[in-house]
Amino acid sequence: MTSLNQILLNPAIQLGADLDGWFAAGGGLGLDAALADPGAIIPALEAAGLRGMGGAGFPTHRKWAAAAAAQNTDRTVVCNGNEDEPGTFKDRHLLRWTPHQVIEGALIAALAIGARRVFLYINPQQIEALAEMRRAVAQWADTDRLRAVERRIGATLELTVFPTSGRYIGGEETAVISSLEGGFPFPRRKPPFPAESGYRGTPTLINNTETLANVPHILRHGAAWYRRLGLGEAVGTKLYSLSGDVLRPGLYELPMGTPLQDLIFVHGGGMLEGKAFKAVFTGGPSNTLLTARDLDVALDFDSVRARRSRLGTGAMIVISEGTSIVRKVAEYIDFFAKGSCGQCPPCKAGTFQMARLLDRVDSGRAVPADLAALYNLCQILPGSGRCGLIDGAVTVVESSLHTFPAEYRIGEPSPVP
Incomplete structure (x- = not known):
């Protein structure tokens, strides 16, 4: 059995596209248990x-x-x-270093719902991950x-590696379907939800890579084992992408429920020398900012x-x-503006206008009407x-306005780099 805080990132299973090595390390046993029942x-x-580990945290069993x-x-x-x-x-990281762990999880999903095809939908900008997944699929x-x-399942199972458009919006689940069908990754209105009508009208189960990587271990070791890995009322482990102004940025697998303070100051080594903690963007740059008073949060x-x-997603940008703060928020809103597919005018125009206004505030060119806008x-x-x-774009702007109002200055540039 792997250690408490290294289930997905255990060095023993970071074997690239070596399927024999994966089986030798205990891989395949979760699938065997699933095949048995x-x-x-x-x-x-x-x-x-x-x-679900892709952002929403929706109960996986309900989607399946x-x-x-x-x-x-x-x-x-x-x-x-x-x-x-x-x-x-x-x-x-999971796709590059543990491809068979992900594939096994996807095969268990196909078995659970009786699917005839599995798509491994991968960002082509991750060149090594894409190459490793192709080699891994060939070995299966x-x-x-x-x-x-x-x-x-009573049918031949198609196992296909599918490069995405590389666009941010392409990760939204209905945009995934549009891409798989050969179109531009335009999100669609819901309902119908993909589980009812997705790829070419078929019931489609879409899960994040990390979610599927957990499945073989649960089937192998059991539900009670998985629940015990978490702290307090939380269950399992979580991958935290830690970046920003910390001494040891990186990818950490820790028990779900680990305090934010421990992630930053124990595992991440604390703040850069001479720096004090100010805030953290949780789950990526589309959520409410947390500050020093929230360091105790599980x-x-x-x-x-x-x-x-x-x-x-577990991303923590310190x-x-x-x-x-204004400059960081301006950078992220610019990312969203460029990532908007343009299908919805309020989104495309709104993110562009917010990016323009934030730039004016940051550079000291803003007037009171800009802040009101x-x-x-x-x-x-x-x-x-x-x-x-x-x-998501509005959430981070609104949070920064509420939490750091003094940084939104009129007529003078941001006083800090």
Whole structure:
């Protein structure tokens, strides 16, 4: 059994595309357990309390059960590895260094819902991850375990590596479907949800890479084992992408529920020399900022939500005193403006206008009307897009206005770099 805080990142399973090495390290045993009793897969995930690790934290078993219950028996599984948001770099590591762990999770998903095809949807900017996944898929092609899955589902299973558009918006689940169907990654309105009608009208299960990587371990060791890995009421482990003004930035797998203070000051080594903690962008740059009064928060979905923020992907971008919040927010809103697909005018125009106004504030060219316009945009833009891009952009702007109002100066540039 792997150690408490190294389930997904255990050195023993970081074997690149070596399938024999994966099996020798205990890989495949989760799939064997699933093959022995496919009907027990979804109840095991429910008992384990596994939630989606791509941002929303939606209970995994509910999504799987919905796809499995769909009347159309031509079903699809998608591993969403589009990862493109600033500060998030967990999925590319799993795809690059533990491809078989991810594939095994996807095969268990296909077995659970009776899917005939699996897409491994990967950002082409992650060149090494894409190459390793292609090599890994080729190694699974003639294995007895893959044949066993096909016998259980009663059909040949298509296992396909699909390069994404490389666009940020391409990770939104309905945009994933548009891309797989050969179109531009335009998000679609819901309902119908993908589990009901997704890829070419088939019930489609879309899960984040990290979510699927957890599945083989739960099926191998059991739900109770997985629950014990967390702290307090939290379950399992979480990959935290730690970056910014810390001494040891990097990817950390820790028990779900680890305090934010421990992540930054113990595992991350604390702040850069001579710097003091100021704030952290949680779950990437589209959530509410947390400050020093929140350092005690447990890093799990519910605890972070109780602080009016979100755990999201587990990305933690740490900001020190002496760094301009306005400038950082301006950079992120510019990213969202460039990443907007343009399908919804309020999103495309709104993110552009917010980026322009933030630049004016940061450079000292703002007038009172600019600040008023920024506040007004935060009121009128939420809910105006087909996906959550505009809502995320508004959230971080609104949070910075509320938490650091003194940094929004009129007629003078940001006083810090």
